[in-house]
Amino acid sequence: MASLLYRLGLGAARRPIAVLITWLLLLGAVATAMVSFQRPLTNEFELPDSEFAAVLDDLGDQIPEIAGGTGTVVLHSEGGFTPAQRRAIDDTMATWRTLPHVTDTVDPFETQEQLDRSAQQVADGGKQLAQGRAEYEDGAHQLLRLEWLIGEGRRDIARLQRTDPGNATLPARVSGQADLEERYADGQRQLADARAQLDAGAEKYDDGARLRALGDGVRLVSEDGTTALVQVRFDAGMQEISPDDLALVPEAGEQLADAGVDVDYGQELVLTTEVGGIGEVIGVAVAAVVLLVMLGSFVMAGLPLAIAFTGVGVSLVGAMALTHWLDIQQLAPVLGAMLGLAVGIDYALFIVNRHRRQLADVVRSGDEANRDEIRHSIGLATGTAGTAVVVAGATVVIALAALLVSGIPTLIQMGLLAAATVTVTVLVALTLTPALLSLAGTRAVPRNAAKASAPHRDGWPEKWVDAVTRRAPAAIAAVVVVMATLALPALSLRLGLPDGGSESKDSTAFRAYERVADAFGPGANGPILVSAGVDEPIAQADLVGEQARIGEVIATADGVSDVLPIGVSEDRRTVAFQVVSQEGPSAETTVELVHQLRGTVSDELADEGVEVGVTGQAVANIEVSERLAGALPLYIALVIGLSLVLLTIVFRSVLVPVLATAGFLLSVGASFGVVVAVYQWGWLGGVFDVHNPSAVMSFMPTLLIGILFGLAMDYQMFLVSGMRESYVHGQRAREAVRSGFASGARVVAAAALIMVAVFSGFVFSHMTMARPIGLGLAVGVLLDAFLVRMTLTPAVMSLLGDRIWWMPVWLDRLLPHLDVEGSALVDKQRPSRVGAEEREDALV
Known part of the structure; x- marks a missing residue:
């Protein structure tokens, strides 16, 4: 080569x-x-054979109006919205409805009025039910009074018939008694009908009250009237719509600023590709x-x-x-x-x-x-x-x-x-x-x-490698302790996808996330969709009761704040619910909630003949993260296996590739630990613009392992190849370590600092997803270059001496030779001043 x-x-x-x-x-x-x-x-993050996508597709077939994507627009006006601002909002929503892919907008004020009316209707229904019960009790009391009068009349007539059969009043009394008994029979029938109506009303009220209570905390206008939540509905998933089309929503909303309305847009509407x-x-x-x-x-x-x-x-x-x-x-x-x-x-x-x-x-x-x-x-x-x-x-x-x-x-x-x-x-x-x-x-x-x-005799590379090789055991122990300490936070690594709370503090996505969390609860930033399917159509009269029954089972899951019915299929065999969690979409409790909905809740309803599906952006994030975590072991094994083969071919050694890989594992563990400490625990959050510590981006571990492994092997290659070159050219093993290190340390150090500088620049990128990757790579390269490659590696190699270059003869013959140390070029001397062109032609 x-x-x-x-x-x-x-x-x-x-x-x-x-x-x-x-x-x-x-x-x-x-x-x-x-x-x-x-x-x-x-x-778009495509995930083949995903459960959340299958549920969403099924909902799209059964209840099309709720299956598309939804963009969040948060409106705010100090002191509440004025009539002029309401008119500006109506005009803007009308404009939004004309944009590509937009199917509808949910008017927060109208919807809130409906929610308030439903709550009032439940309250009024309770009063009417109480009044009906009072009237029924009064009717029952009157009927009892009539029953007593009938009994008294019968006794009087019987007495007269025994003692005074010819009494002139007896026929009138018998006739009046018959009328009284007929009235009593009519009263019994009326009271039975009233009882049936009262029981039906009580059941209907109970179903409605139970269902309304499940979603009692759901609001689209804050209680103080200063914040409103507009939902812009699309005909496809948010990830399937062009960013240019999504950008039309904020553009059309600029007119609201003229009316004095503060407008912020959810993360899904303001994608950053810059x-x-x-x-x-x-x-x-x-x-x-x-x-x-x-x-x-x-x-x-x-x-x-x-x-x-x-x-x-x-x-x-x-x-x-x-x-x-x-x-x-x-x-x-x-x-x-x-x-x-x-x-x-x-x-x-x-x-x-x-x-x-x-x-x-x-x-x-x-x-x-x-x-x-x-x-x-x-x-x-x-x-x-x-x-x-x-x-x-x-x-x-x-x-x-x-x-x-x-x-x-x-x-x-x-x-x-x-x-x-x-x-x-x-x-x-x-x-x-x-x-x-x-x-x-x-x-x-x-x-x-x-x-x-x-040749340098007193430069920092010579002094450093001399110190490291003379105190090799101490150097090895120090590196391992430092790297293991930095890696400790990685034990609590939790994966997810970034939400609006991870955006820059001055971004509209972050302000929207915060305002929604403050006004409507953190769970409103990422509601969960639950579908419930039954074998036979639900009777119209039983629909509310069935929704209440299913919703109450869903509400038993830990971490549920509200359960709101949001749709019914035309054949009434599928009902859909919006489940709002108590914490944000990236919170650990939300992850556990999704697992419960898919586990114990689904099993309980399945026993009652109800098939449950769970979907939504929060669910998609969780499923993507779990799928990535499952693929990680195979990926690590493949990368390390292939690279071990390549490094064995390059260095003609069995132990050098093993040492290189062990060092990489220390580096990647430490970089994971730093990323977890900053982005999941929130350490130094002010420095790294982390305001809402949450799960680490799910793609980060896989990408970081792949990239950092390749870069770590770069420095292993450039530094150890110099040692190999010195060893091949006749130096003793320990001297080859020193001379090879001295010849390559400066350029490796400079190269590492360059990589750290480039990667660090992405730590403050406009794109939130790039930040943890940039920090992980910057920290990983820094630690790998200076602690692993420039400290641990020469220390271990000096201790092992000639054994570090051991390789079985049969394996050496089997593997191809890449000539990394350039042995084939040793005989290519510098061209002489006479016939230089001919010499070049001969070399070429």
Whole structure:
């Protein structure tokens, strides 16, 4: 491989203009394609065979009006809404109903009046029922009085018939007695009818009161009248609608500001796909400063940046062009840009640094760094450092491509796009870097060439590796203790998807989330939909009672605040409920509530012939998180297995790959711990803009493991390959550790600081989902580079000595040789001043 890359680098150095034009034309071509074909990104997280999606589809068939997506608009007016503001709100809702995909808007004031009327109707019904019972009791008392009179009359008539049969009043008394008994019989019939009506009314009232009590806390206008909640209903799920179409809702709502109404929009209506905020710019600026300090030249410092931006530009602009045919998730380009910038700068830096060291050697030897020397040096740098770049890039690509095993299309898409970005960046580094170095010419020679190339005896790398290897056991123990301590919070890791409470404090999504939580309860930010299906249609007269019966069973689940019936299918075989939890959609109690609804509640109703389905955004988030967690073990096993094979081939050792992987596990555990402490526990929340600590984004562990493993192996590759090179060239094992470390530590440290700077810029990204990934990668790279690769690794390798390079003979023969240390290039001497062109031709 080294010889192949030498020829590639030398060819690019001899034809730099052609290489530069080729990449510029390619960039122009994909940019033209992007302008012609680009469509908006999507926020859809597709999950095949998901239960929540199946329930939602079934609801769409049975009760179409509630199955589409719902966007939340929060209105606020200090002192309550004036008539003029109400008219402005009505006009705005009418405008919203004309927008694409919008099917209806729920008027909060009208709906609240209906809710209030229903509550009043229940109260009035209770009064009427009490009055009816009083009237019934009065009628029953009168009937008893009549029954007594009838008995007295019968006794009087019987007495007269015995004692005075010829009494003139006897016929009249007998006739009156008959009338009285007829009245009594009519009264009995009327009282029985009244009893039946009273029982039916009592049952109807009881059903209505029970059902109304279940959703008594549901409101769309706050009790103080200052906040109202408008629901904008769509004909499809929110994730299926174009961000451009969703953006029309806030645009149409701008007129409300003129009426003095404060308007905030739920997270689902204000998707953020923006990349390149102030945080990212600062990160790249810090990386540029590190490059300038490391390379001491604006030209040389700009070269790795040019490589990184070219690689990211070609890959991401090309990806934007593909949106005409593919729905690309909004996080995918952010992840690609984050990773592409970091590895692009680093990969170019390693080649540039190797070239500058070789030119410094030329100057120290007293020769002149002419065109032929520069080209030859470029070829050697590409053949040696370039080989490490290829292996390092391959490790990252393997880790990202292995996301295929997750079976989740969105995650696969993000992984493949990031892998493609890394692949393009490697190609740019191996071709454009030699071309630009050739154009830079002698400007690549360090200003103080003698100092740049002379062996250091008192620099910080030498002092550090000497201290680490002399006190190896203590160094190993210290690293393990620090990393294990940082990893402790990871034991409480809880996964979910970010909601409005995770957005920036000054964002409309955050204000909407907070106002809803304050005015209507935190659970109103993510209600749960529950469908209940029965085999036989429910009779119209029994509908309210059946809804109350099912709703009461649902309400027995822990964490339920309100249960509100929201729809009935035409055939009355399916009823739907909105379940509001006591806490927010990302809270742990809400997760437990969903499990109860799917478990004990579903089982109890199934015994009564009711089939329960649970769906909604909160449910979708929980199911996505659990599916990702289930796929994680297989993913880790695949990534580590493939990378162990690759590292074994590279380093010709059994123990070096094992050490590299063990170090990675320490790094990823510590980075998980930091992310949990910040985003789940809320530590340093003010610094990292975390106001509502909640579950960590469910995609974070999988993406972090894949990316961090690849990057960790990068530093293992660049640092340990120098040790391997020294060992292969004859040094003793412990001396090879010291010399290899000293030769590569500076550039590895600079590369790590560059990656940390780039990743840290995304910690304050406009896109909330990118923040924990940025922090996890920044912390992971920092810890992995300086504690694992630059402390733990040399300490363990010095303790093991020659044993660290042990490999069975049969395995060594079986595995292919990549020649990472560039042994095949040892015989390629610097070209002489006589016949230089011929020598170059011979080498190529």
